[in-house]
Amino acid sequence: MKINDLLNKKSEWLNREGPKSNIAISTRVRLARNLKKHLYFNRADRDQREETLNEVMQGIKKSKFFKNALFLKIKDISELDRAFLIERHLMSKEHAMDIDSKGLVIEEKEILSVMINEEDHIRFQVMQSGFNIMGTWSVIDGIDTEVGQYLPFDYSNIFGYLTSCPTNTGTGLRASVMLHLSALVMTEQIDKVFQAISKLGLTMRGFYGEGTEALGNFFQISNQVALGHSEMDILDNLERIIAKIIAREEETRNNLVAKRKREINDRIHRSFGTLKSARIITSSETIKLLSDIRLGSDLGLLEGIETDLINEILLVTQPAHLQKINSKKIAPFERDIKRADLVRKKLGEE
Amino acid sequence: MKCDMCGNNQASVHLTEVINDKVTKLHLCEECAKIKSEEMQSHFGLTDLLAGLMDLGPAMSEDGVDPSVTVQCPVCLMTYYDFQKNGKLGCGKCYDIFQRNLSELLRKIHGADRHVGKMPFAGKKIVEEQKDMQKIRSELNELIKKEEFEKAAILRDRIKDLEKEMENEAGAE
Numbered sequence: 317m318k319i320n321d322l323l324n325k326k327s328e329w330l331n332r333e334g335p336k337s338n339i340a341i342s343t344r345v346r347l348a349r350n351l352k353k354h355l356y357f358n359r360a361d362r363d364q365r366e367e368t369l370n371e372v373m374q375g376i377k378k379s380k381f382f383k384n385a386l387f388l389k390i391k392d393i394s395e396l397d398r399a400f401l402i403e404r405h406l407m408s409k410e411h412a413m414d415i416d417s418k419g420l421v422i423e424e425k426e427i428l429s430v431m432i433n434e435e436d437h438i439r440f441q442v443m444q445s446g447f448n449i450m451g452t453w454s455v456i457d458g459i460d461t462e463v464g465q466y467l468p469f470d471y472s473n474i475f476g477y478l479t480s481c482p483t484n485t486g487t488g489l490r491a492s493v494m495l496h497l498s499a500l501v502m503t504e505q506i507d508k509v510f511q512a513i514s515k516l517g518l519t520m521r522g523f524y525g526e527g528t529e530a531l532g533n534f535f536q537i538s539n540q541v542a543l544g545h546s547e548m549d550i551l552d553n554l555e556r557i558i559a560k561i562i563a564r565e566e567e568t569r570n571n572l573v574a575k576r577k578r579e580i581n582d583r584i585h586r587s588f589g590t591l592k593s594a595r596i597i598t599s600s601e602t603i604k605l606l607s608d609i610r611l612g613s614d615l616g617l618l619e620g621i622e623t624d625l626i627n628e629i630l631l632v633t634q635p636a637h638l639q640k641i642n643s644k645k646i647a648p649f650e651r652d653i654k655r656a657d658l659v660r661k662k663l664g665e666e
Numbered sequence: 667m668k669c670d671m672c673g674n675n676q677a678s679v680h681l682t683e684v685i686n687d688k689v690t691k692l693h694l695c696e697e698c699a700k701i702k703s704e705e706m707q708s709h710f711g712l713t714d715l716l717a718g719l720m721d722l723g724p725a726m727s728e729d730g731v732d733p734s735v736t737v738q739c740p741v742c743l744m745t746y747y748d749f750q751k752n753g754k755l756g757c758g759k760c761y762d763i764f765q766r767n768l769s770e771l772l773r774k775i776h777g778a779d780r781h782v783g784k785m786p787f788a789g790k791k792i793v794e795e796q797k798d799m800q801k802i803r804s805e806l807n808e809l810i811k812k813e814e815f816e817k818a819a820i821l822r823d824r825i826k827d828l829e830k831e832m833e834n835e836a837g838a839e
């Protein structure tokens with residue numbers, strides 16, 4: 317497998333088979349682990365970092381979960397490829413910064429990936445489509461248990477799994493769900509959700525462009541507490557709260573259709589019209605319009621547009637994806653032209 | 667390091683923000699961090715902020731030396747002060763050396779300072795213990811057949827202990 321192979325296939329977490337995929341785009345769980353008797357990345361010198369990288373790579377190669385995986389050293393890949401992998405959520409922005417001695421392992425279906433020598437020696441990640449916290453956990457739990465037989469994870473009887481940053485100490489667990497909360501934003505309930513979330517030991521992040529409105533109404537909710545509660549308790553808490561938010565969003569969507577159907581319908585079809593006919597379009601405008609389409613599709617106001625097509629367009633219209641598709645570096649303005657072309661093509665327009 | 671906002675006070679809070687696809691690092695003093703956190707609260711979670719709100723540890727001790735500057739991890743050579751500056755520990759040993767300060771910090775972040783949950787090798791260990799158990803049970807049967815009851819009683823206690831251990835581990839899983 318090569319990086320370019322990823323371009324020609326859909327990430328499995330983008331399909332709409334996952335539960336509640338009308339509102340939940342994807343579920344991601346990551347586990348932070350470190351090797352015993354190895355300095356953390358920020359404190360290790362070059363040789364120590366290389367040693368850790370090699371040991372972890374060897375350990376993961378033994379795993380049955382990574383038989384056909386792609387093993388990458390970040391410094392060997394181009395800047396564009398790095399941006400491409402970040403856009404696909406296969407690695408963090410931080411991982412692309414200080415690139416020496418950093419590694420990335422990506423399993424065929426792009427559900428499993430491992431960052432080596434990010435902030436911690438090992439960051440396992442599992443991503444699934446829709447709202448599927450327990451399913452995602454069971455996959456990563458299995459990987460962690462198996463790889464833990466090949467690699468000596470640092471663990472203390474008091475503090476649990478030891479991590480470079482104390483926010484991850486204990487379980488090393490962070491689970492997050494990406495939600496599309498159009499109706500809660502439209503009805504100005506989203507601030508209340510933000511406030512409630514922070515009181516419940518969870519974190520909520522929007523994706524911000526220039527404005528104050530979260531870009532496309534996409535929000536990521538994750539657990540903040542990693543210590544003092546078992547993995548099951550942490551995940552159960554997160555699952556219960558997100559289920560409530562999803563129910564609230566659904567209820568509000570139904571109310572909107574009942575009370576403001578003409579207005580909603582107008583907005584959705586205007587957005588659809590723009591996407592189908594624009595010749596120049598920025599990334600943030602694309603996200604905003606796709607957000608409307610996604611809502612329209614769920615409410616049955618737009619026929620024949622499936623959620624997974626919208627998810628795919630969201631992914632491939634990002635800057636690095638556009639450049640990979642066109643196999644060359646493209647300046648921002650020309651990108652906006654290529655983006656508009658690609659969107660029209662995907663929506664079946666000329 | 668001076669605070670990025672007021673440029674005056676010592677920075678003790680370290681934030682990472684992602685704005686317009688760029689990762690920005692902010693180093694703030696506690697006062698400015700409070701102001702910033704109120705600004706950010708509706709947009710960001712508190713994780714990053716809490717990550718920076720490090721316990722300042724004991725102030726000057728009697729001889730005028732601040733232990734957060736003098737006490738060093740013997741493995742990675744980090745001081746608690748170094749940790750406060752960049753928010754990251756240097757190695758696993760740091761958790762022993764700075765245990766007291768870290769416990770307090772962990773309670774602020776997580777509301778707890780003791781791990782509950784998964785352990786490495788648990789699965790493997792249980793399998794091994796079950797093998798041990800089978801061996802001991804068959805030995806026990808042999809002893810009973812030979813009517814060596816004193817030795818059998820010792821083995822029986824061993825089995826009870828093992829069972830308790832395994833139960834605890836299963837519970838922690």
Ligand SMILES: [Zn+2]
Nearest residue numbers: 669672695698
């Ligand atoms: Zn300041």
Ligand SMILES: [Zn+2]
Nearest residue numbers: 739742757760
């Ligand atoms: Zn250390």
